[in-house]
Amino acid sequence: MAVATRDSVFAGPSVYERSRIPSPVPTMLQVDPAIREQGDVMQVNFGPNHPSTHGVLRLVIDLNGERIVGLNAVVGYLHTGFEKNMEAKTYWKAITYAPRIDYVSFQNNELVFVLAIEKLLGIDVPAKATWMRTLLCELNRLHSHLIWLGTGALELGAISMLWYCFREREAILDLFELVAGFRMHTRYFQTGGLAEDVPVGFWDECRKFADVMPARIDDYEAILDNQAIFLERTKGIGLLSADDALALGQSGPVLRASGVNWDLRKREPYLAYDELDWNVPVYTAGDVYDRYKVRLNEMRESVRIVQQCLDGMPQGPWIADDRKVVLPPRHELHTSMESLIHHFKLVTEGYRVPEGEVYVPIESPRGELGCYLVADGGPRPWRVKFRAPSYVALEATATVMTGALVADLIAIVGSLDNVMGEVDR
């Protein structure tokens, strides 16, 4: 499919002509003074503690009856200071912080940070680690979309979807526990590969899951796609045109639902994605329903990728051979003095990453997750910045909610699939 191209709308200083992006502040919908004159505008606070805002998002909304005429998204209620904290720790420890940023697709955060470190170090990751990372990231994509679907449908009233999606989510978390020892925030990706070898029982369990999952996804589609209320509440709501999406820096399912065929796994491949056979779902209407369809079909594609990874998993080492970065095997510490010294230096001081700056983008379930890493040649990062897709997606709230009803707000916020951990970092 051809990529939507930029047309002359954006030539010149005014990007706001013929777009729904409010001006002058693109992220804030301001009440039209004429409506305010009529005197019936009420300001409502969708506070940080709300069951449907997917975390601590605060939306200050001006309502004229049921219609939203003003909107301001206030974030920062989960600001944790990740970036400053990671500057104070060695790279080994900083990797532990990364998964908690986007706590729903945790391994993607680990992956982007580890890829940035490996890019600066210039070490080669063995094939088995690359394929295993691909498999785990796709399982994590499934995990993220299941949570999105479960909670999103719950908020629209399809309460049973929560139980079904979380049943599958438990199966995925069992797989993570099998391979890495912990359900969430597995900290399984290490600089140079994986932290440990894959346990023997994992392949069979993963295959059992991958065989069962497509039928389950069909079940979800059957529940929701023929449901008149769901269709009524999602079709034609929260429109975002392709040009507006590009101007607002959107990526991921939000962009693909607006008709732009852009997936970093295909366009700027990383890991093993260019060796696998899978498709990118793209829909054109740019409404909440299309974002739902994109994610649902992405789940199907993820299962395909998982099955192909299982079929084509190479054998071999699970971590690179570079002893300046990777811990030596435990048994060597008894006999080799060099290994002991390396172990000591790596654990106490940490490995040194050469001076430089990199920006590594990957396709997280929410869009383009990027890590900008500045290294000074020492054992600790100088500056880490995570480009969070939900942060940018929330910038689009004012645009997608133009003219929406307050009841549509829940559906639209849900369709943007924001995780406040990565918005606030």
Place this chain on the structure above:
Amino acid sequence: MAVEGNGRKRLADYGLNSERLLMRRPGGVRPDPSKFEDELGDLEQKLMLTTLEKAVAWAQANSIWPDTFGLACCAMEMIAVVGSRYDIARFGAEVFRSSPRQADLLIVSGRVAHKMAAPLRQIYDQMVEPKWVMAMGACASSGGMFNNYAVLQGVDKVVPVDIYVPGCPPRPEAVLEGIVRLQEAVKAGVPPAYETRRVAS
């Protein structure tokens, strides 16, 4: 029972040395976890609860309704507890109420930024007595791995906490153990934290 000048009772007034029930070491011996129920039985006699109080405590404990206060990663495990595998409904927490006015238990799940501390206290104040607070996870208990300018180092700085559940995030089974211990404490007559302890400064 002795009371303070302002009417607030202290734990000692209830005949308790410490609310850490399982840590009590009679004769310096660490109690066997299977003796938990025995100790609590002993406690009931010590507190001299009346049958009516016992019945009320039984009802309160077995129908603790949590408030939807999911903040971060722990919220994902809290939702897992609601799911069908680690069903929290069988422990009485049938529904998670969105309105704090209708909730009994505030499960603070996730890191509390300083910006969020004020809404947190507001939600706690809006809850109606008797109310309990569970600090779920390392971040709520003590600030967790985020010892920095942005994160509140422990939610007990703004609200009194009844039970701390460690983990990052705690497994759903750990959350359930926290709920069970809280239920046992309530049934034994241990007062909610706001009666016995001031909020740490």
Place this chain on the structure above:
Amino acid sequence: MTYDGLPGFLEERHAYGETTVVVERESLVDAALTCRDELGFNVLADIAAADYLGWGSKGVAGYWGTAGGRDINAPGSWGLQRTPASKPKRFSVSYHLLALRDEPSRIRLQIWCDEGEPVESVISVWPTADWHEREAWEMLGIRIESHPNLVRLLTEDDWEGHPLRKDYPLGGEPVRFSDAE
């Protein structure tokens, strides 16, 4: 392709498969418009600002001590093996641009500024710069000119200071790790 036709062009670096183009701070908006309209960089992926206060001041590591001696007990104080190249100014603001087309291309447009020097907002070029610039101002104190809504985003409205600066403390509270403390 070379980018030396950009207004205010200063330097072009290629490293790790990435292209960094440094332009003068004053010609930022012109360079941004050129990138967007003529070179096709229609998406602004990220604005990442960094503070280089204290860059390379840890000295050289190994068995060579610095002038003031070495505190071998402080973790991570072993210093650097080689003093890194010095930076032109204190702050760098990197605009990560993406040309979203069939042959995608990425570039990092970078400017350098010191404390108090104003940086023009690129919100008129890419509307998505709104929150990124607010965050750069809030976290690092980089003054963004002609931004329509420059208020604090991630921290509270009355927060003082710019947390991600190197002279801002990490904060937190001291932790007791043993009975002895």
